[in-house]
Each structure stands twice: as structure tokens, then as C-alpha cells.
Amino acid sequence: MISSQSSKSHLYNSSIWGEEDVSSGKAAKDENFPVGSLLISRELRPHVQAYYDFARVIDDIADSEMLSAEEKINRLNGMEAVLCKDVPAPDRSDVWTARRLHNSFIETGVSFDTATDLLIAFRQDAVKTRYKSLEELIQYCRYSANPVGHFLLNLHKEGPDTIPASDALCTSLQILNHLQDCKTDLIKLGRCYIPLDLMQKHNVVVEDLLADTTSFSLRTIFNSLLDYIDALNKEAEDLPRLTRNRRLRLEAAVIVYLAKFLAQRLRNEDPLAGRVKLSKKDVLYSTLKSFRHFM
Template sequence: MTAAKQSKSYLYDSSLWGDKDVSSGKAAKDENFPVGSLLISRQLRPHVQAYYDFARVIDDIADAETLSSEEKINRLNAMETVVCKDVPAPDRADVLTARYLYNSFIETGVPVDTATDLLIAFRQDAVKNRYETMDELMQYCCYSANPVGRFLLHLHKEGPDTFPASDALCTSLQILNHLQDCKTDLIKLDRCYIPLELMKKYNVKVEDLLAPQMSFSLRKVFHVLLDHVDVLNREAEFLPRLTQDRRLRLEAAVIVYLAKFLAQRLRNEDPLAADVKLSKKNVLYSVLKSFRYFM
């Protein structure tokens, strides 16, 4: 068998792709901070949508309750092959997201590692469900969240001076999301991103996340993590000032404000008792306050 035939056989192997799409049913409207905002220029929105669709599919693969860890890894590896190379692949909606993003990278020159770094995180999700230290969590965020911001910056031709503030914002959003979903993640996926070392310090057990309401000790753990988020958000405040594209600058400013609002809500509300979400008032205020960056 030739190398070309081996490659084609590999990509069509049903043990790698499975026989159907794996979808959570989530859409952009379900996210706190949808990537494909109307603030992005119309010309670039198709590329942002291609990236979002790919990220949604690989996230769904990593979170699929019906797939084994090995099946998840196989599918994620196959998706990486398609997003990196012009190779044959099944003509199916989930797989085509990788093909569309490959074409987008060719057209825009955005580095492919903004996609492959996400795959590193989602492979980790397939096999790892606990985080011992804060350093482990931050390393995970480097791959699960920061590539999203860097994709947008590369797409808008922004300079590397914007990367540190963008990374801080994306990591902040990821930690906030973990705190929002801590109970759901444990119930559905047996996954806990809150560092075990930190919980042990305050005599908190993973099972405490299943309680109907938050204990005083768990609230302390949340405050420590939210203090860290506050530091990240202060660093993220530099992003709108460094961003050259006006529309992206406005988008960044809005998201920084929203991250601060969500952090405050998580300090005052209990995600074990009820969903903690941004309000329409939070969103309106963030947009109005951010218009000074559009000038």
C-alpha cells in the first residue's frame, strides 16, 4: 500500500471518525462571550464562524458521554490531520468544520496552532478529570482558552504586544466558566477544574460541589480563584488600549467589562443553587461604557 493510500485509509477508518456527528446542541447564543460577535467586521465574520464551528465540534467530541477516551483521542487526531493538511476526509458536517478552517487559514495566514493548541486541551479533557494545582489549571487554560484570543488578534493583523493582555482575558474567562459550571461538569463529565490543592487547604472535597448550596469553606475557595481572576482582568484592561482595529478594540473592551461583571456575580451568587449568568443590564452597561474605545 502506498503512503497516499495509507493516509486515505487512515482518515476513513470508522474507528477514528465514528459513524455520526457528536453535538452538544450548543450554539453561539449559549455562550457568555460568543466569538462571532456582530462587532467583528462583516468581511472577517465567515473566518470567525469557521473557527467557532471547529472549536464547538472538538469541544463536543471531548465532552461526549457516549465516546470512550480512546475514541475521543482518535477523532481529535483525525480532526487535526484535516485542519492541518489538504487530505481526504468523510463528507460530513462535523468533519467539514476542519476543512473550512483549513481553507480559512490558507486564505488569511492565521497560524494553524490557534487550532492545534485547542486540540491539545481537548485531548487532555478526554483523559484528565482532576487538576492538582493552580499551575496545572493555568497550563490547561493556555491551550483551552488563549488560542481563541490569539486567533482573533492574528485575523485582525494585531501585533504581538497584544498577546499578554489577550491571554489574561481568555484565561480569566475560562476560569469563570469553570466556576459557573463546576456542578454541571462534575455531574455530567466527572470533571473538576478547581485545583484539589486549594480545596484541601480549605477542607473542601470534590463531592461538596454536588451540594444544593455552597458551603462557607467552598465560598473561600471561590474567593481565592476570583481574586486571581481579578488580577487577570486588570491585566486584560490593557487589551483595548493596545488593539489597533476599532471594531476589535470595542469588542475587547466589552468583554473585559463583562468578565468583571461575571466575576462579581460569582462572588455574590451561588452556582450550586442556581445558574449564575450575566444580565441584560450587565451587557448594556458594558457596551455603553466601551464606546469610548471606538473613537
């Protein structure tokens, strides 16, 4: 606990915290995949919710259209200080999510890395808008997506043998989201997660993502990324089998099915014409198919 006056004054500085919460307007209903769903046990659900709330706040900071890159990084640094050291900070709902997650980690013994790795990715989002290659994008997913799986596995006391399949699933979900939002990300945030080397290979430029429909060349790129996602989803099929906790095993199975459904929808539908989404039928079918993993 840092309680010196200099630290307190530094954290209350408006260049770090600003004067108000920063929200993207996103909510749980906007997510493709269940986060802290009823499949999670009642006693662990508050800890999952604490993690989700913190992740949503720092994501909103990184995606804010009102803050400069420097302001975003300052705020993210402030959130990390509260998370890791429980230092004094404004009594505000966005900052409180860091203090609540700090308490959750102390209570459960979950590694702080599962949250600080997210902060690495979101600091990167504040300054980086292009990715040269798929390898560079995968490295980003290591920090932006994979820690979520690590958190859930760590919280449920699962073994290290579950990590590779979890990483495959989380990376798949992240790239699927990039494909869904490729046009919106460019318009609102100036970001493009589609690898530039693939674009160059197929004579596509970033501005082609602003079109009303996907060109043949751009569709070739999307399908190439979806081929990689299919391979990730195949690897992720091991996750339910390796997961000991029955509830988490069922949740993992549902999400693997949903990832496959969304990948297929992105092959058949045009993300430039409108956001490609899962249907209620996809969710129901995935849930029913997954119950065999509950035994």
C-alpha cells in the first residue's frame, strides 16, 4: 500500500485520471461469447464479473475517441497502479474496478499477469494502428486475448496442460472479432488488424475496407485468415476434454462451437456490408451439443 503524499498527488493528477469515466457504450449484450455466464459456479461468478468489468474499462480507455494516445497510456498506467498496489485513486466507478479486481486476486490467488498482460495490449492499441504480418498479430493476441483464458483456468485451478488449447481458442476469438469489426475499427479508431503483408500480396490497400462490399481480393485475404482460425479451432477442441471442472468444461465446449459457427458465417457473409453476428439458433445448437461434455 503506497500512502505517501507525493504518490497520492500524482495519482489524482487530471492528466492521468481525467474528470470523468470513459465508456465506449459497449455492454455484455454486444459480446459474441458468454462472459461470466450462468455456467460459471455461483461462488466464482463475482470474481469473473470483477475481471470482466476491469477489462471493459481498460478496453474503453484504449478505444476512446476523446482521449489522446498519451492520455490513454497515462490512464492505463493509473489503473495498473491501483490494480497491483491498491494505491489511492479517485472514488469513481471506472477506477473502482481495478481496486475490486485487486481484492479478487488477493482472495483467489489468481495471477496478476492475467490483467497486466491485457494492459500491455491496450497500451499498444493506444499507439499502434497497423500489423505487418500474421505473426505480429498473433503476438498482439498473446496479450489482448489469451490472458482471459488464463484467468478462467487459473480461477478454476486447472492444470498447465489446458493452456495451449485455451490460447488457440482465445486467439481465434480475437481474430474473428477483428474480421467482424474490420470496417468499424478503421472508421472509428483508425486501426487495421488485417496483416499488411497479406494485403500487399493480393494488391489490396487498407482503404478497401471502407467499401460497401468485399472485393474478390479482400475475400481471398479473409478466407486465408479463416483457414488459420479453423486450425486454431481444431486445436481448441481439446480444451473441454482437458478441463476438469464440469461447469468450465461445458462453457469451453459452447465457446468452441460458437467460434466455429462464427467462422463459417464470416465465410458466407460480408463483414463490410454489415456486422456478421451469431444467431440465437447458433447459440442454442452450441449449448445443446456441448452437454455431452458435462458428464
